[in-house]
Amino acid sequence: MFDIISIKGGLDNVEGFFSGGVNVGLKPEGKNDVAFIRTSEPALVGAIFTSNKFQAAPIKHFKRYGETFLTNFILINSKNANAMTGVEGINDIDEIFSHLPVSALNPIMSSTGVIGCRLNRSKIIKAFELFDFNGKNSNAAANAIMTTDRFKKEICLRVDVKEGGSFHVAAIAKGAGMICPSLATMLCFIATDAKVPQDEMTLLLNEAAEESFNAISVDGDTSTNDTVMLISSGKSGIWDREAFMQALKLLTRELAFLVVKDGEGSRKMVAFEVKNAATLEDAKTAAKTLSNSLLVKTALFGEDPNWGRIASTIGASGVVCDEERLYIKYDDVLVYSPSQKEMNAEVESAANRVMKQESYKICCDLGVGDKSYTAYGCDLGHEYVSINADYRS
Numbered sequence: 001m002f003d004i005i006s007i008k009g010g011l012d013n014v015e016g017f018f019s020g021g022v023n024v025g026l027k028p029e030g031k032n033d034v035a036f037i038r039t040s041e042p043a044l045v046g047a048i049f050t051s052n053k054f055q056a057a058p059i060k061h062f063k064r065y066g067e068t069f070l071t072n073f074i075l076i077n078s079k080n081a082n083a084m085t086g087v088e089g090i091n092d093i094d095e096i097f098s099h100l101p102v103s104a105l106n107p108i109m110s111s112t113g114v115i116g117c118r119l120n121r122s123k124i125i126k127a128f129e130l131f132d133f134n135g136k137n138s139n140a141a142a143n144a145i146m147t148t149d150r151f152k153k154e155i156c157l158r159v160d161v162k163e164g165g166s167f168h169v170a171a172i173a174k175g176a177g178m179i180c181p182s183l184a185t186m187l188c189f190i191a192t193d194a195k196v197p198q199d200e201m202t203l204l205l206n207e208a209a210e211e212s213f214n215a216i217s218v219d220g221d222t223s224t225n226d227t228v229m230l231i232s233s234g235k236s237g238i239w240d241r242e243a244f245m246q247a248l249k250l251l252t253r254e255l256a257f258l259v260v261k262d263g264e265g266s267r268k269m270v271a272f273e274v275k276n277a278a279t280l281e282d283a284k285t286a287a288k289t290l291s292n293s294l295l296v297k298t299a300l301f302g303e304d305p306n307w308g309r310i311a312s313t314i315g316a317s318g319v320v321c322d323e324e325r326l327y328i329k330y331d332d333v334l335v336y337s338p339s340q341k342e343m344n345a346e347v348e349s350a351a352n353r354v355m356k357q358e359s360y361k362i363c364c365d366l367g368v369g370d371k372s373y374t375a376y377g378c379d380l381g382h383e384y385v386s387i388n389a390d391y392r393s
Contacts, residue, residue: 007156010141014168015233018133018134018135070105153172188227196230290375298380305330
């Protein structure tokens with residue numbers, strides 16, 4: 001038995017970890033733009049990355065270390081993705097780390113921002129003079145990695161185990177645009193002092209991501225830099241797989257929800273539940289197609305309970321379906337069934353009230369099997385176009 005408790009302070013609570021963030025002039029107005037995460041001793045690391053074929057230089061640099069390795073330092077910069085920069089982009093990372101004033105074992109870099117630009121090495125190196133390498137400032141680190149995010153994403157869970165003692169699982173993350181349910185979908189750095197076995201690190205991440213980061217969409221785009229990383233100091237000396245897995249799933253799910261809530265220009269977070277599908281793959285396909293559909297997203301923005309867009313998107317997804325078995329609900333409001341194919345004024349009014357909420361569920365019962373899956377998405381409005389039209393400015 002165990003208890004999972006949410007606490008404040010993010011990475012600062014995790015034994016053996018230090019973090020911080022500073023401004024070196026990559027962002028305007030003195031906002032933090034470079035962050036670090038450091039461990040007092042070499043730590044285990046596992047990661048999952050973007051499925052985009054053009055993986056950024058930091059990911060290629062990480063993969064040079066091999067399948068399993070230890071690290072004690074992670075550097076993160078915003079405003080520049082260091083993607084599509086060729087071998088020079090990887091060499092830039094090596095050059096930056098050559099100026100690191102603290103001992104670093106297999107140092108890792110992660111970047112986010114504009115694609116196709118070389119890193120400003122001199123500005124990033126300047127951060128080394130400003131960092132408090134022995135400090136604990138998760139808040140500063142969480143703010144430094146933001147790009148178009150409207151708010152920081154920082155969570156910490158303490159897990160109290162029945163046998164006595166506790167461990168922590170904490171994370172900082174960024175993500176608001178270029179979010180599509182395809183592997184990682186964001187930058188996320190998860191720190192734990194649980195004594196996680198090396199061979200479980202990436203396995204656990206993949207299991208947690210399946211129902212969290214892999215189930216969300218903001219705009220249907222997958223970045224070149226998407227990364228979810230798990231770092232374990234093992235300082236608590238405690239390993240309880242079930243407790244850790246539940247905590248990790250809870251943490252990644254909450255972070256995924258924050259990313260959708262922060263979708264560029266969005267006002268709504270919507271769960272798309274597809275149930276009674278012929279196969280699990282069909283359920284996933286239909287749910288993710290709904291969360292990605294631009295027509296569906298604009299209907300959410302306009303608060304228009306047009307079930308036709310939901311039905312046509314399911315049909316276009318290629319899954320097994322039958323209009324004579326389909327049921328569609330907005331929360332508890334039935335908008336379509338085989339015997340109710342046209343909305344009357346009362347049903348439309350009730351559905352419209354549901355859509356005025358900040359969050360709700362659209363449930364699609366396919367009636368052809370017993371498999372279910374839920375994906376999460378948001379609306380798409382004018383502000384999304386404005387943000388991305390001016391992204392480089």
